[in-house]
Amino acid sequence: MNPDSVLSKQRAFQVVCALICSEKQKQKNKNKRIWKRECLERREQPGLSVLQSESEMTDENGIGDLWMTAEEFEFLLRMVGPLITKQHTKMRRAISPRDRLSVTLRFLATGDIKIVTDLAIGNFKGVFLYILYFISYAGKTFSSLSAQYRIGASTISQIVMETCGALYQLMKKDFLKTPSTETEWRAIARDFESKWQFPHCLGALGGKQIHIQPPAKSGCLDNNNKGRLYVTIIAAVDANYKFICTSVGTQEKVSDAELFTHSDLCKEMDQGLLNFPPPEPLPNSDIMMPYVFVGDEAHPLRPDLMKPYPNKQMDQSQRVLNYRLSRARRVAENAFSILTNRLRFFRSTVYLEPDKVIKITMASLCIHNFLCERKSKAYTTPAIADLKNGDHSMVEGTWKNQGNESFQPVEQKREPNALVTVETQRNLLRDYFVSQADCIPLQEEHI
Structure with a gap:
């Protein structure tokens, strides 16, 4: 064998051994990776959850900005706790579960995921600019709650979705139930008659559009709609500001009239699935009148939906009907405004996928109804909604001074092809309100 060949192989072997030893040394000297950041390891130390516990023991009016009392928080915790409890690991x-529920409720109350900016998303053209815009803000979502609770932002995102899903699953049967019997509908009508002096009213219709950032390749980035996508809420509200019929879905920007026409609620009304009571005489009269929802000018005039007269060339009796109808209709305005003032998640653009926004919305409606049913002092403070004086005049609620973003002005227009029978129905109600049978004090002075 050639000595030079043997020497060459030995040197190659030495080089390989040296490389292996070097690599092992690097692995030995490499710092050990940790499964979480150092700041998150201090989760058990005093932080926001501890401050909340102290608040529960000292504040009788509510827990911080969760807009509920300690008793109400504990009720929700007992209800949802078993579904959101996780096992410890090695x-x-x-x-x-307490921290999971707390961070979810604080997220809903503060809307931490939303980025308030003056930039109009609609001015960005093209997918490339959209991606740059989204990336620049996406890293900031959940950042505030992450620092307060010492929980990772991605973990908070998962917690919020799991907890909202559990809340809706457990609460929808009792706190977001659509009336199904004539007796239940009549009870709602009695409340409207006694509280807002509008007989045969089964609910006030209202709506809200939640602007969300559309996902990539969703088809919502053309020049016409300019990247605008909405989760829409159409709901009927009872006399106590509770949502009784809800329709939540995703669609592009549409008018307020189309918002109702395309909703599941409208389809159920068209098909007669809501089981309304049959027409009955109005109180203290022999005038037969069907039970109806009340809406604003954007809604169609239907046998089961009453809307005001157009604001042109109205006589005195027509103005009285509009005044009486507006008293009942503003219940929906108040309900949506309370929702957006207390749960500020709904206030501006949301950077989540549509299905997640829908899940959060349904859980929020359940929480709203729960707190309204319990007449929570922390959630529905006495002055937040419009109040009725002894002379039947209205005192505006404090939500009007806090911003609400629930409703936008609508074009006042009249449906051209309303049925004569429906017009007659509205005229009969108009005459009834100015008759001795149902005239309320000072109504002529309030119009």
């Missing part, structure tokens, strides 16, 4: 301790 690597780490699970986040407690």
